[in-house]
Amino acid sequence: MDRNQLMKWIKAPTKMAHKYSLNAVYFCTGCGVIEVPPTITSRWDAERFGVVPTATARQANLFLITGYVSVKTLRAIIRTYEQMPEPKYTVGFGSCTINGGMYWDSYNTINQLDKYIPIDGYIAGCMPRPEAIFVAVTHLWTLIDKDMADGYKRYRKNYAAYRANQEMILGEMEWPPIFQTEVATAITEREG
Amino acid sequence: MTNPLGTRLDATFKGVELRSGVDGRLAVVVPREAIVPVLTFLKEDGYDYLQLISCVDWIDRGEFELVYLLSFYTEEVVGGDGGKQEVLLKATVPREQASAPTATSVFAIAEPHEREIHELYGIHFEGHPRLTPLFLDRNYEIPPFRKDFDTKQYVADVFDRVPPIDEEG
Amino acid sequence: MRILWFVLSPLMALAVGLFFLGLSRRFMARIQWRVGPPLYQPLIDILRQFTQKSVSHGPLFDLGVVLSLASSFIVVLFMPLGGTAPLSSSGGFLVVLYLMLLGPLGIALSGGEAANPNVSIGISRKLILALGYEVPFLMIVLALMTYYGTISIGEIVAAQRESASAIASFPLVFSGIAYLLILPAMLGVRPFEVVGAAQEISSGPAAEYGGPYLALATIQHGLTMFIGISLFVNLLWGGASNPVVFFLKMLVVFAFGFWVNAAFPRLRVEQAVRYLWRWPTLIAFVGLILVATIGR
Ligand code: SF4
Numbered sequence: 001m002d003r004n005q006l007m008k009w010i011k012a013p014t015k016m017a018h019k020y021s022l023n024a025v026y027f028c029t030g031c032g033v034i035e036v037p038p039t040i041t042s043r044w045d046a047e048r049f050g051v052v053p054t055a056t057a058r059q060a061n062l063f064l065i066t067g068y069v070s071v072k073t074l075r076a077i078i079r080t081y082e083q084m085p086e087p088k089y090t091v092g093f094g095s096c097t098i099n100g101g102m103y104w105d106s107y108n109t110i111n112q113l114d115k116y117i118p119i120d121g122y123i124a125g126c127m128p129r130p131e132a133i134f135v136a137v138t139h140l141w142t143l144i145d146k147d148m149a150d151g152y153k154r155y156r157k158n159y160a161a162y163r164a165n166q167e168m169i170l171g172e173m174e175w176p177p178i179f180q181t182e183v184a185t186a187i188t189e190r191e192g
Numbered sequence: 193m194t195n196p197l198g199t200r201l202d203a204t205f206k207g208v209e210l211r212s213g214v215d216g217r218l219a220v221v222v223p224r225e226a227i228v229p230v231l232t233f234l235k236e237d238g239y240d241y242l243q244l245i246s247c248v249d250w251i252d253r254g255e256f257e258l259v260y261l262l263s264f265y266t267e268e269v270v271g272g273d274g275g276k277q278e279v280l281l282k283a284t285v286p287r288e289q290a291s292a293p294t295a296t297s298v299f300a301i302a303e304p305h306e307r308e309i310h311e312l313y314g315i316h317f318e319g320h321p322r323l324t325p326l327f328l329d330r331n332y333e334i335p336p337f338r339k340d341f342d343t344k345q346y347v348a349d350v351f352d353r354v355p356p357i358d359e360e361g
Numbered sequence: 362m363r364i365l366w367f368v369l370s371p372l373m374a375l376a377v378g379l380f381f382l383g384l385s386r387r388f389m390a391r392i393q394w395r396v397g398p399p400l401y402q403p404l405i406d407i408l409r410q411f412t413q414k415s416v417s418h419g420p421l422f423d424l425g426v427v428l429s430l431a432s433s434f435i436v437v438l439f440m441p442l443g444g445t446a447p448l449s450s451s452g453g454f455l456v457v458l459y460l461m462l463l464g465p466l467g468i469a470l471s472g473g474e475a476a477n478p479n480v481s482i483g484i485s486r487k488l489i490l491a492l493g494y495e496v497p498f499l500m501i502v503l504a505l506m507t508y509y510g511t512i513s514i515g516e517i518v519a520a521q522r523e524s525a526s527a528i529a530s531f532p533l534v535f536s537g538i539a540y541l542l543i544l545p546a547m548l549g550v551r552p553f554e555v556v557g558a559a560q561e562i563s564s565g566p567a568a569e570y571g572g573p574y575l576a577l578a579t580i581q582h583g584l585t586m587f588i589g590i591s592l593f594v595n596l597l598w599g600g601a602s603n604p605v606v607f608f609l610k611m612l613v614v615f616a617f618g619f620w621v622n623a624a625f626p627r628l629r630v631e632q633a634v635r636y637l638w639r640w641p642t643l644i645a646f647v648g649l650i651l652v653a654t655i656g657r
Contacts (some may be wrong), residue, residue: 017408026560045395047386050402055564056479058571061413085413085571100351103236103341107336108328115354158357165354171330 030067378583417570424470430465443607483565526599535648
């Protein structure tokens, strides 16, 4: 740890803690997930940077969505995302989450993930190499440093719009809205 | 064609047509009504493993082709040339009001395969115990694997209709 | 002096427990030919978890974690960590035995409130496992108490200081071996890791914990590890005259525990109980009989 780092730790310890303890949810959607095992095991060893997979959504703060999202998976993704404690960060992995990728004209995969949940960053490629995950992580560090990884705040702020989009695809959802819109706005105003 | 199994099938059933198989597979085309009897016959003959049921949409001919791939678990079945032999059983059903007899009475494993075909091609299997949806949880006007299902139009109508989130608003 | 120890020994337990958590991650990483996280990674994780928002599933959910953490801290107060224990009375050992059960019980209470099936499976596994290692553990404890004729940890340590440490003296060597055999189960490391199996039951009792709850549960885990190891050092390895030597002795026991962790695959819960009720129980029983017949 050099002096620069030390100063950052003294100035904003929580921010630094969020940066260096990114626990990802074990959630595998598409084919891209095949790149995750080498990333967390001996070859690339993501634990060096504090990136480890955790078993449940409650313990995590990073959501790596690895690949195409079918309608059924979308429902599970939304549930998982809403269960994660704030602050939480989402990264879309692979072109399928950006614009549908090679499944752009499929009858059952939603094309653009950020219409349904907020995304803090994307990794392009089909499929991206494990190195790309590290690039994404370092990029996410920069975003957290600059307070720009604010997906969870945007979700709260625009919850009504997100929920409307989700209902458009999923139809009637079996759980009630997690934010009352007025409450969400109030919290956002208080916390910025 | 001098295939012992083929000869016997020809003698037992009416309207059986043999096609030259590749890779040790014997292709047998049967009429729709003969699916279950022929399957039973083959099962007794040693083909005790139904590997898969597949479906092809021949939209120009106006019919679906069901393909049953039969293989063996317990004992190797030897064909005419002395090598292993598997059987491809093919039957056609019309596209309009498509329906076929279920094979679940012969092979229990046919149940999920037929459910899947029912879901993706809309073929009704008479006598199937539960033709409920298997994978999909949405309703499609035309089953999505039929050739006349326009995926591009569908994506434009359903997924592209969802507006992007206006972050500034 | 004693007042000082009241503050010092929980702090020391906390620091050493967290250090052990970090060291174990590093240790495993090196064995798997990885670099591994920095030693202070558990601290970062705990800081992160404390600043996350989490949901509560009810009052018992909150209180259960606190109960288990508090009981662990009180147990620490009864431990002579290379000096006098802040809370030491003649019956100290019996109190420790009771309080040690409160740790898993608190987690069980709190997890029960969450009504998550994975949590229930994890808790039932934990309690079955506890049933498995409590039997040999009680025999070891009984042998020790009979041998030294006291029920106070401090006096056992003092008695060992005068003569040889328990594990090096004849009839008690059986108890020492039995304790080493059940140590991984008490620490909850690999062969007995079914309780918090991450992939199968989503980390079991901790499945519903997020944010501060998870932080407290992590600290509790560290303390459990500390207590298990320090009990061994105190009861069977003669304690120590100052905290530094005590810590070094703990480090050796810890290294043994994690060598086992790295080398063995996981046992199913009934296999674990079968193992615990066979060899450790047998050896502990032999030790108990010998102590009762031969005596000092
Ligand atoms: S982007 Fe490519 S690798 Fe990733 S899920 Fe889509 S098709 Fe698979």
